[in-house]
Amino acid sequence: MSDTEKTKNRESQIAEEVGAAMLETDVVANVLGMKLNQIKPGFASVTMPVRADMLNSHGTCHGGMTFTLADTAFAYACNSRNEKTVALACNITFALAVYEGDTLCATAEEEVLNGRTGLYNVTITNSRGDKVAFFRGNSYKTSHPVVSKLPKPANGT
DSSP: OOHHHHHHHHHHHHHHHHHHHHHHHOHHHHHTTOEEEEEETTEEEEEEEOOGGGBOTTSSBOHHHHHHHHHHHHHHHHTTTSOOEEEEEEEEEEOSOOOTTOEEEEEEEEEEEETTEEEEEEEEEOTTOOEEEEEEEEEEEOSSOSSTTSOOOTTOO
8 A cells, every 4th residue: 555545544534533523522413313424534424314393384494404414514524634623604505495304415525725714515415316405614724633632634734
């Protein structure tokens, strides 16, 4: 195995350990039934079942629930390198209504990472793969690790 492959494997392992630690203490994600499906540096995929207690007065999934799912995937993606990162700004555009019994999947992907700031796009799909919402988040990296026992990136970004 090359040094590059070893580095990528270690970075992926760190991302998985960070994701597991975050999910363990993420009260909101757990209350809403979210599951972390995949995480790697700059990427996360999170699912959430839509329950009756998540519906608005129109009988569709409350937009705040969809935003919370997207924000969670965003948080996991931008913290995946074990550098505590917070949101600077986020916005969402809703494309389709979501109904009880569906399962939403938010896939967050890093677009840009420059020093302490980043830009992430999150696509939210339903069980059929239809794109139901689009979220964009700007992040700000602090100087603290997410999990103190894990290393921060060697390049110090």
